[in-house]
Amino acid sequence: MTAYGEFRSQYQGALEDSRLIFYGIRYILENYLHRRWTEDDVEKADMFFSTHLAPAAGTYRYPKDLFLKFIRENDGYFPVKLEALPEGSCIHAHVPVFQLTTQGDFAPLCTFMEVLLTMVWYPSAVATLSRRCRDRIEEAFDKSVETGRDSPLLGSRLHDFGFRGCTGVEQSVLGGVAHLINFDGSDTLSAAYYAQFVLNGGEPVASSIPATEHSVMTAWPSERAAIDNMIDQYGDGLFACVMDSFDYAKALGKVLPAVAQHKLDRGGYMILRPDSGDPTEAVLMALQAAEKVFGVDVNAKGYKVPRGCGVIQGDGIKYERLASMLEAVLEAGYSAEAVAFGMGGGLLQKVNRDTMSFATKLSHVVYEDGTPADIMKAPLNAISKSSLPGVLAVKRVDGVPTAFPADSGEVAPEENLLRTVYDCRPVQVNWDKFTQLRRRVNDEWHALPTQADVASASLKAKVKDCLAKLRKRQTD
C-alpha cells in the first residue's frame, strides 16, 4: 500500500501567492519513527486496548500480531518506507511532500503513522507564515533602507515572542525553529538552543537583546529608575524597554526626555516597546517621540531614521497588521529599519492544520491476488478535498517542483525530489546544517514563481481516468 501527504491549499487568505515551505519531517522521524518498539510496548497497548471502552463492541481490536511480528523480525522498527522532500523545500500546494509504502504482511500498517506524520503541517505553517512576513519586510527595506534587503538589520525585524503562547515545550521547539529558518530574532530559547546544538553543530542561530518586561518596570520605584538601571547595565549596546506599564503617552512625553542625556552619554541604541492600544498608532507615537528627543537623519532614500532609537511592536501582531503597519510607517516618512516586530501567539499558535489544509491519503494498493489499483478520495461536492491517485514522484520542471505518476517514466530516480529518509529502519540521511538550510530556503523561495501548475500532464490524465472509474465503482 502507498499513501502520501500534501498541502491541499495555499496559505489561508494568500490569494496572490501559493508558495509554501515544507519543514519538520526530520523531527518526527528522529524523535518518533527511529524509536524501536518492544514487546513491553505491546503489553502496554494490550492493557490499554483491552480496557479502552468500546461500547457494545467488546474488546477493541488492534493489529497486535503485526506489532509483534515487526518487533521479532525487524528489530522493533516500524516496517514502513518513508520518502520525503528535502527539509525546507519551497513548493506550491498539491505537491506530495512525503510518501509511505508498506509491503507484504505489513501492508495494512501503511497509514498507521499517518496521524503522526500529518503533524508536519505545524512547522511548515510557521515557516511559511514567518517567510511571508519576511517578504513584506524585504519590500519595505527595499523602499526605505539605504542598503535595501541586504541590510544586516533585516534578520532581526521579526522577533519570536511565542514560547508562553505555545501549548507545551515540544511545540515551542518545533515552531520556534521553523521561524528561525527565516529570521534570527527569538526569545524562544528552547528553539534557539535546539537549532544551535542539535541542528547546527553548535554554531549560533538566534539572537536577542536585553529587554525589560512589566515586572521590571513596575518593581523599580519609578519607570525612570527602571530605565536608568537599564542604561547603566546595557546602555552601551542595544536594549529595549516596555513603555506602557502605567501611561504610555506620559512615558514617551515625560520619562523618555528625562533619561535622554543618560542614554546619550552611554552611546547605545534604545528600543521603545509599546504593548497596548492601537498597534499602528502606538508605533508612530514612539517614532515621533524618538525623533523629538533624539533627532533623525534622513537617509539616501529620503526616509527618516531616528538617532540611536527605534521601536519594537510585540502586541497584537499578525501578518496582515504587520504589512499595514509597515505601510503606515513609510507613509509617515520613517525608514523600516527603525521598526521591529515581536510576534508571539500570532507566530507560533494561531495556525492550524486548515491553514494550508494538510492531509495524508491512501493512493495505491496491490490486492492479494497481485492486481494493482490507483485509488483516490474525490468528494463530489468538495473537490478541494480530492487526493492524488497512484505512486507519486516529484521533479523540478522549469524550477518548479511538479508531481508525476512514478510509473510515467518521466522522473529518473536521481531527479526525484522524494528521497528515502527511512526504510523499515533508520537510513543515512545527509541533513543540511541549519545555516545551509536557511540559505537554501531563501534562494528557493525567491526563485519560485508565486503561482504555478504543479501537476504534470501525465498525472492529470491519470486523475481523469481514475475519477471516471471511481464514479462507476461506488455502488458496484
Place this chain on the structure above:
Amino acid sequence: MTAYGEFRSQYQGALEDSRLIFYGIRYILENYLHRRWTEDDVEKADMFFSTHLAPAAGTYRYPKDLFLKFIRENDGYFPVKLEALPEGSCIHAHVPVFQLTTQGDFAPLCTFMEVLLTMVWYPSAVATLSRRCRDRIEEAFDKSVETGRDSPLLGSRLHDFGFRGCTGVEQSVLGGVAHLINFDGSDTLSAAYYAQFVLNGGEPVASSIPATEHSVMTAWPSERAAIDNMIDQYGDGLFACVMDSFDYAKALGKVLPAVAQHKLDRGGYMILRPDSGDPTEAVLMALQAAEKVFGVDVNAKGYKVPRGCGVIQGDGIKYERLASMLEAVLEAGYSAEAVAFGMGGGLLQKVNRDTMSFATKLSHVVYEDGTPADIMKAPLNAISKSSLPGVLAVKRVDGVPTAFPADSGEVAPEENLLRTVYDCRPVQVNWDKFTQLRRRVNDEWHALPTQADVASASLKAKVKDCLAKLRKRQTD
C-alpha cells in the same frame, strides 16, 4: 518577590457566561518543575548564552550564580514556592490561579518560570471549550431525549478527532486529557492512555468505536463492499462509516439501502459520517436517509429517533456551529441523541493564549531594606491588561471563588483555595483520581453562576490605593 497568574478575560465571545476551568498545572509541575537541575545543565546554558548572539551587547547575561547556588544548596530544585487552585477548579476570569513566591537571594528568579507556567492557558482553554460544548448538548438532550441529560449517550456526543491537528505529541496529551474531563469520546489515544494509566490508576477513561476513514472506503473495490465488510466485522455493535469518498448523496440514496438488510441482520448500530459540504445540511441529509431506510421511533418528548442508525459530523465543527446544528436538528424533529460531533483542530488547536487572555504578573516585592511594596501593571489605555497588586488568596464567597489580599485577615489558611503544590522542592499533593476530578468539575461547573464579581471589597480598595500611588510614581 511574588507573582501570580490569572485569566484576564472570559472565553472569547462568551458574553453571557464567564465561567472557565483551570486545568493542567500538574503536568507542568511533574514534568518540568520536579526536574532537578545539575551543573551539567548550567554548563550547557553557559555554552548557549556565551554564543547566543547579542548584537553589540557582548555575552548574554543570565543568573548563572543563582543556578549554581540552588544546585549546590537546594539539591538542584528550582527555589520557588508555587501555590495553585485545585486542578479542574471552575472559576471566573480575574481569579488568581497560581502564585509564585521567591525568598532572599533567590528572589530575582520569581518570574523565571513564568513562561512555562503560563502554558497552563492551553489545557484550561480546551477544558473550557469542551465544557461549553457540553452545555449546549445538555440543553438539547433535556429538550429532546427521554432521559434528558442523564442519558448515558451524552458523554460520547463530542468526540476528540484532534491528534493529527496538534502541533506535536505533547500537545495531544495535554489537550486530549483536558477534553476527557467533560466527555469520554476520544480518538486521541495518547491522551486516553495518559489519562487512564497516569491519572486514573489504570481505570479506563475514554471510549471509541470501530470506524472507517477514506483509505478504507477507497481501497475496497466499491463503497458497498467496504460497508459490507464493516458490517461483517463489527455489525453486531456500534460502528461508523465515512460516506463522502465519492458522492455523498449517492452513498446515502443508493449504497445505504443496498446494505440495509445486511445491517439489520447483524442487529447493531450504524453511524453515518459526512465529511464535506455544509455541515448542517449534511447531517440533516443523513438523518433523513436513516429515517427512510431504517424508520424512526418518536420518543416521549415528541422527537424522532432513527432506528439503529445515527450520524457523527466531524468536519468543520466549532462551538458556534455545534450549537446552531443542534438547533437545526431539533427544529427538523430529530432527537439530539441521534447526532454526535467529532471535533479535531477546532477542539485541540484553534485556541490560543488570547482565548481567555492568560497572563502572569509580578504583584509584590520586598526591597533589600525590608520595605514591602504592592505593585501592579495598569496601562492607562488598556485597563483590561491591569494586574492585581499584593500577595493574594482565594476563598469561596457564596460558592464563588473570590480574590482577596492575603494580608486582609479575611481568608483563614484552611479556606485558601491557593494550595502549595511545590515548595522549593516537590511536596506531597493528593491529586484527585481523574474520575473524581471529572465529577467534581461537573458539580462545580453547574453550581457556579454564569457571571460573578470575583474581587473582594478589600482587594478593590487595595487596587484603588495602589493605582493612585502608581500614577504619581511614574516619573519620580
